[in-house]
Every structure is written in structure tokens, then in C-alpha cells.
Amino acid sequence: MASGSNNQPHNVSYDALPVHTDDHGNPGYYHPQPSTDDFQNSGYNTPQHELDAVPLTSGVPAGAAQPRFLGAAAYDSAGFRNSLASSNYTHPGSEYGNSVYALDPTGGYRDDPNASYEHGAIPMSPKEGGRFLTDKNAVYAAPKAKSKRRVLVLGVIAGIILLIAAIAVPVYIFVIKPHSTNNRTSSSSASSSSASSPTSTSKPGKTNLVTGGDGSKITLDNGTTITYANKFGGYWYYDENDPFNNNARAQSWSPALNETFKYGIDQIRGVNLGGWLVTEPFVYVVTPALYQKYSTASPQAVDEWTLCQAMRADTAGGGINQLEDHYKTFITEEDFAEIAGAGLNFVRIPIGYWAIETRDTEQFLPKTSWTYFLKAIKWARKYGIRINLDLHALPGSQNGWNHSGRLGTIGFMNGPMGYVNVQRSLDYIRVIAEFISQPEYKDVVTIFGIINEPQGPTFGKDNLSRFYLEAYRIIRQAGGTGEGNGPYVSIHDGFFPRSDWVDIFPNADRMSIDTHPYLAFNEQSASPLSSFVQTPCTSWGNLVNTSMGAFGLTTAGEWSLAVNDCGLFLNNVGAGTRYEGTYTPGTFPKMGSCTPYTDWQNFDADMKSNFKKLALSTMDALQNYFFWTWKIGPSLESGKVETPAWSYQLGLQNGWMPTNPQDAVGACGNTSPFAPPLKSWQTGGAGVGIPDSVSNALAWPPTSISAAGAVATLPAYTATGPIPTLPAPTFSAKNVNAGNGWNNAKDNTGFNVPIPGCTYLDPWVDPGTAPPAACAGAANRRAPQPTITPPPSL
Template sequence: MKLSVLSLLAITTAVSAWLPHERNLFGEQPNSVASYLPAGRGRAVKRFTSGYNKIRGVNLGSLFIIEPWMASQEWDSMGCGGTKSEFDCMIKLGQDAGDAAFQKHWGSYIGEQDLDTIKAYGLNTIRVPVGYWMVEDTVWRDSEHFPKGGLAYLDQLVGWAADRNIYVILDLHGAPAAQEPNQPFTGQYAPTAGFFVSWQYDRAYKFLQAMTQRIHTNSAYRTTGMLEVLNEPERNHPDLITSYYATAYAKIRETESQLNVAQGQQLTIQFMDKGWGAGNPVDVIGSKPSVAYDDHRYLKWDTSIEHTKASYIKTSCSDTFGDGGNTPLIVGEWSLSVKDDLERTPDFDPSVQSNKAFYTQWWAAQVSAYEKQLGWVFWSWKTQLGDDWRWSYKQAVEAGIVPKDPNQAAQLAKC
């Protein structure tokens, strides 16, 4: 049985965690009804658009883990210029000054107006990348340097989302000791990926269990339904699947059992899919309930295709997902960016008027493909890349590249 949004929000004794279509969270949004079909005796049944109850969202990149490449002005204004990651900036600034700088950033980079605009642009989901240091007692204070106080700002953000019926995916983007080398998205520009040992896994489990507890006991998280156990791990670590993924699932469910959470209210636990190349989670998760998968689709780094406009459109139109039993699946990151050495060539330069129709069609082709599964989350909501809107959904809408109504994708894709 599906609950109405009003009925859902009336539940105050327990915080529900689920896939949104299982609670009809999004409901009948503007333009979600395609037509009314006659059913005899003056009755009619509704036929919904193909995007009805699909996840359509944006990542809030560089909010809780700042990536200098995409937020350089913010980075410099905080006093972090010349450093590669949050870890490095905290060493430069010191704990007290660093805490103040990051708390100012958390309190201003994304506000309630952003959530209103996200809704106005036909979106219903935010994916929030966070680091393990959000749970502060997981940090080794004698050797690790991260800002404090982020959890209060996360509480505020998810509360704003809940007030607007926006679904929230929390993503462990930065793991202990880093799951990828030389990547600021881990929060530390580490020369090697040190995550893949048991004692680092233990710290990640502690983070996951603390966040599970908070989601189920803090009403601000009432539309937070998904917890991703790890973003973009380095490949070729077999025990990522056999040890970390299997135990992460068990630890989250253990916490929910201790809280007496009913199965219908359990978190959906998300894993990077087989296509990422770090193993197939199904090998250990099997058919366990309340699981979803995450595929990141950036054609700019796909070496198997031609990097032409025609090839990008053709590839996106024919894309399929869910290999290896990885369903339901969300394409949790994608963009409109093209191969690095082509970005400012005449064929792809976003400032060239004649290229804009291509980017609109390519956006639509990607949306159409990703909605064959559960939906999509664009990377990212906002950036500081000047006139290049290819990584910013907000700027792409403002530039007239992306329509305010995502339901137009099917028509615009021309697949």
C-alpha cells in the first residue's frame, strides 16, 4: 500500500527510510500526468509520464567535501589556496581557524534558497557526499586533520530537504585513509589508497552505524532513505566485496535491529555497481532486501567510444545498466563534460551558440537512458567554473541548456 505525502509526514514516532517510490514520496508533481484514459461509466484512469516517481537529483558537491578544482573561489576565500585537500588546508590553518573557515563555508555555500530552486527545476533528490570525519570520534586526532562541527550543518540541510519532500542519499565519499590516491574528493590528497585494511574498515563501520542511528532517531532525516557505503573505491581489492561490503551491510542492519526498525522502514543500502570495476556486490549481498546500486557514467573518460557529438548521443541513447544483477540502480554521477582535450575546441566550446543544441540533446539522451532504471543524480548542483555550465545543473538551467521540466527529456533526446 502506498502512503500519501501527508500521511507520511504525519508519522512522528518513527523515521521511515526507503526508496521513494515505495512511499509515493514524490506524488503527482507538475507534468507527471501524461493523460487521462477513459475507463467507462464516465471514469478515467491516469497515465503517468515515464519519469513518474523516478529519482531526479543533483549532488551537493563541495559542500561537506570541497574539491578545489570546482570551487576555487570558495577555496581561496577560506584561506586554503595552494593546498590540495581539506586535510592539507587544516594543517595550514590550524584546528581553530580551520574549524571557523569550514563552518562559515557550511553555513553559506548551500542555503534554503538552493533547495527551493532545486524543487522549482523539477528535481526531487539530493545526494550529499560526506567524509567519515563527520562522525568526529572516528578521527585519529594525533595524525589526522579535519574540520569539526559538520554534523549540525548536515542536520540542518536534511531538515530543509525533508520540509520540501526532497529525498536524500547520504554518501560516504571520503573513507578513512582514502579509498583512491591523489583525489581531493576523499578529503585527503593521499599518495596511496590506505583504506583497504581491516582497521580502516572498522572506522568506516563506526561511521555507518552512527549515521544509521542518527537517521532513525532524528526527525530531520525523515526523507533520508539511502546510505551509500563507499564512493568510487580503487579497483583490485578483492576483500572490498568479501569483507567490507558484506560487513557494512550487516553492521547497518545490526544497528537497525537494535533500534527495532521494521523491515519496511530500513535504510536502502547502496553499493557501487559491477560496472565500476571493483567487484560485484551481488556476490555477497545476493537477494538481501533494501539494496540499491550506483553507476557513475562519465563518457568523457570512456576510452571505448569515439569522442564526437554523434557518438556521445548514440552512446547515451543506447545505454543500458544493471549488469550482474545490479538492480535497482541509480546513475549517481554524470555530467555534460566532454573529453579534456576537446573541452574548448570549436565543436564543444560551451560559449559557442551553435553547440548549445547538442548539449541540450545530450542531456536529454542521458536522462532518458538513466530513467530506464531508478533515475539519476547529476554532478553537481553548483560550481565555480566561470561560463562552463557542463558540471553545474543550476548554471545549465540558467543558460537555457537544461529545461526546468525534466519531462521534456523524452522529446528532446530524439533517440
């Protein structure tokens, strides 16, 4: 089938927002409308997701997918958007900040007197007295009157005893007393009810503290020292002799890593680390030097593929190693400390499949980003933060957008190489699942997003469902079933209404659904920022409540504070904005100047207040969320951040993001909230699984592939190749078991590789290309065992 066309229906509902119009239908004013199930037949604007839904213009790659989140129905002439990505920032005392109570993970230090004290936490002491003084008074009775000499003698003796105690007690607590070590078979258990006592490592003439709360000193990986700022009762924990210890807690209200995170009860408050391990033109603003340096290169750097091409050609300027320099500097350990101190307990980390391998002429830098994901695991563990690993880019591209690695056509489950690209993708999902299901990592990487924003309408909901079920089976085979055995499997709605996914996978063990609601890419409105403050409540809140009850865990994997598309290169390198009427593909009416939304240094108190209110209402409406994104770097031209509504950190530093995300509770005045808990099988309840009838109905592989035809006539790989397992980190301490990268030794099917003698096209070929002649293929050989990859040094 020719690129740029398909047979999918138009007007796919996707949690669209109300059109902002006046009484005559002109854009500009907000009129709330009653919430319906995903706004079907409600008159709300909905985006288009078909290749022919939005007219394309010259300069756009042939067959390129239309922009996501563009409500084409709003204007007669809609334009092409090369994709947005996502972005954001952060910054953060108490009476017991440096006491043993603050350092005692068994109780869980708290400094919020208004918080409930679940997880066995210790409440604050009375206002007038310190806990140490109270405890001491309870132990030591008041002395009776004695003679002066006797008192003096006893005082000297007591002083000597106290001096000895002052030396002996800390030595006992921090050096001699053994602490609970998380071993490979039982330590890191998410079901542990309490953490082991904090301790320290001992070196000649030196004692190093391995845990601490607000105000404690932390030595970072790079050797520098910071003061930990966490006003929410969180404490860090890292012992180089016990690097897989999961004692750390992000906040008093978040379970420590060695405690069970009760999904549906404990709230996910997270941010994305966008633009770090997967770059995109929006990262042009996140890390300007990456793309800005090559904005005039030939070909122009518009995605990670072309960026890598430009870097490889620029050997004098540092070559492809510049990308690793970005990995080293853009996100560091200090960011994780700040994220915990901001009251957040999760990070969503996008990675590309090239973290595992590349093939043939693929331009991406292979394997390197995995080393930095291992660092992320280490840092997250240290600060009690959990990770949602998001597989953001797959072979052939799952959506044609630049954040999938290569802007252009959709070659995943679409076109002549669509099937082999899915075979590769399932292998990569398997390799990741085997690694993160190991006991050393499963309590930190607790959610696995198996594909980011797949263009479901392109390859059909039935085929997407089959892919989801096969990926789910692979992940459960790697980690097992039941709570704590492998990660939650997160599926994206594929740009179908969430209600369409209810009961597709009945009794699935820990499966969640992800949506990415944005305000910025619907109709542009000249209405004031204040008019948007309650929009998330009226548009999303009820839908989330319904989905939590009907499907299960529902997350918003991306959202921002942007109410329009203002921002340097937010739409693409060199593109303008719809809001100012300068977006080059298509014609858009000018709504106003972007300056009031981008000149954050001059935001007045009212602007900051409305942004904060919007943040609170969005957090409350979405319930379990990941803001896009944590941090954005300044533009090389202006020297300042040009997309402030996308930066959590910048908002914290300048007063328009809430310093305590708990303040969002009740912001929407929810009258019919989801009533926890989730159904038992949604949280890993034993004895339940997807019925065989469903598994058979959605068996893999599908019979046909969109834009290509019957799978039996298409190129296919054979599962006879060696498995490139992901390497584990190394540590300075001896006898540390970091795992071998493969949790289930019985999972030994080979990797999918080309069949000798068969003809294959480029994995990134235009989907309209005719497939090669069918190949009978070679007989399957005995699959080899996984090849363990040597670990990188951290």
C-alpha cells in the same frame, strides 16, 4: 608490498565509452559499436585502476592512486590525474497555484495536464472554468425570481453571512482545524497513502502560512522571503510547531515524503551537492576562495587535509573557521527550493567521516559539517526532497584521490593500518545508520551510500564484498528489515563490471548498486558535440536495463555533460587538460582549444541545443541518476564559472539543461526497457534475507589484507570505547522529540579504539610500510552504552 605496484589484473571494464577514432585509428571520430555486457572483449577503451597502470611523475605523492576514469590504453604515455570531483545548478503556475487545492496534500496538486495522476492527485479543471466556480455551481442552485425589496433584504443578509464566512472559514481551516502531527512511533510513515491537511501556526495578530505551491511566499531560515517557483505541482510544507511533518511533495509525479517511494517505478531524478561538506581541488572552481587562496601555500592546498593545514596556519586570515563560513554560504535553503522547482526529487550529499570525529593528528575540521547536514535534512523535508547520504571519505582513503580527504596512498583495507581503518569506517557507518534510521529522519534520508568509489582492484573483490556485507548487516541491525525500516544500502561497483555483482548478495533487503559514468575522461576527441548526443543511449542504456533486472535498483551517482576534460583545475590545481595537450603528467595529443566548451557566455543556439539533447539522452539511459553537481561558483581570476558542463544550475539559467527532466523519457527510443517492479526482496519484501551460506562465505573479517598479509598479524582495535552518537537538531517549539541519535537501544557494542599498550602506525601511512610487532591485546571489557551528544542549535 612496495607502493605503486600490486598483483591485480589490468584492463578492468567499467562502462567505458567507444573510442572516437577515424578509419585509420586516429582519435577524432565517433563510430557506434554494439552494446555488450559491460563492453567486455568489445574493443572499447577501459580505464586502469591499479597503482602501476599509469606511470607517475615527480611531484606526485609516493604510492598515490592513478586517476579514475582515465582510459590508459588510448595513449602510449598516460598521465596521473589527481581526481575530479563533480559539480552543477538550477532555476525554475497554474490555475490553482494559490487555491486550497494547491495547498491540499491529501490530493496532491497537479498542473501538468499530460501527466498521469497517480498518488491520488487532482487533475486540472476544464479550460473554460475554474474549479472553485464549478464546485460552487454544484452546491448552490440558481435563485427563483423575487420582489426587489425581498431581494435587497436577502442580499444584505447574504452579504453579512458571506462576510462572516470569509472570516470564519480561513480561521477554521488555518488556525482551529487540527492537523495530523507526525509523532515518533507512527507519523513519518513512508507507507502513508496521503498527507494531512495543510494548516498554519497562529501568533498574536498574525497567521503564518505553513505550506504553499507555485507562487506562494516562503520565509527562509535566514529571514528573507522568496516566491516559490514550482511549475510541476510541488508544494512546500514547514510548521515550526510540527518540524517533522512529512507532507511536502517535490512534484506531482514524485511521492510526498509521507508516501512510499516505489523504487524501480518512481524515478530518481537527482543532483549532487558536491563541494559543500567535502571539498576537493575541483571545488577550487566550485568555491574558488577555499583553494585559490592557498594555491601557493607550503604545503600547497591540494585536498581537504592540506587545505585545513593551510587554514589553521592562517589565523590572521580567519583560520579553520573559514571552512564553516563555506558551509554556511555555499548551499542554502534557497538551493533546495530551486532543486524542487527544477523537477528534481533527490539530492546526493557527500560527507566525510570527520563529521563524526577525528583522531590523533588528522587535520580535518571535526563534527562541524554534521550541523549543516542537519540543515540539509530540514530543508529537504520542507520541499519534499529525499536524500542519498554518501560517505565520501573514509580513514586512510579508500582510493587515494583528493575527494577522499587526502591525496596519496590507499590506506583503507590496504597496508599495515588497512584493517583498523576499516574497523573505524564500520563504526562510522553504524553511527550514521543509527541516526538516519530514527522515525524522525528515515523518510527523508532514504539511501545510504556506504563508500564512494573504493579502489576494488587494489584490495580485491572478495574483501570488498565482505566489507559490503558487514556494512549491510550493521545498517539492518540499526534500522531493521522491511520497507521503511532504515535506508536503501547503496554500494559502488568498485570499478568492477556491474554484472560481477549479480547474486553476490541474494535476497538482500533493499540494496542498490551505484556507478559513475563519465564521458570526459576517456579518449579526448575533436568530434563535434553533436556526435556525442546518442552515446549514453548506445553505451549505457541496455546495461542499466540488464542491471535493474538482474541486480536490482541501479543508480548513476555521478555524471555530467562534459565530453572532454576542459575546465579550470578540473584535473587538479595547476594542471592543464588532455584536450589541449597541456596536462602535465604524461603526453597527450592536442585535440583543439577548450574555449568553445568553457566560454558559456558565448554558446550559440546549436551548442545549447546539443548539450540539452545530451542531457536528455543521458537521463533516459541512466534512469535513476544524480548529476554532478548542482552549483559551481565563479573563478576569482575570471569572475565566471570555468566548468559550465558540470553545473546543473548554470545550465538551467542559460538554456542548455532541460527545464523539465520528464522530457527525457523516450529520448533513447529504448526498445527493451526494464519492466518494473523490482523483485519483492529488492524493495523490502518480508520473509526474505541473505542465506546463511552466503553470510558464512563472506564472513567478516577477511583472512588477509592487501599489501600487508594476514589480518591476525596486523594492528587491530578493541570494541570497548564510548560511542560518539550524532547530535539531533534543536527547535524553538517546545515538546519536540528530535530523537537521541540512536535508533536501536539493543545495539550497544562499544566503539573500536586502540588497545592500551599496543603499537600503531599513522592511519595514513604508506601501504608499503612494515607493520609493527603483533600485539596480544587486552581482554574485551563490557561495552558501554552510547554517549548521547548534546545537540547543536539550528
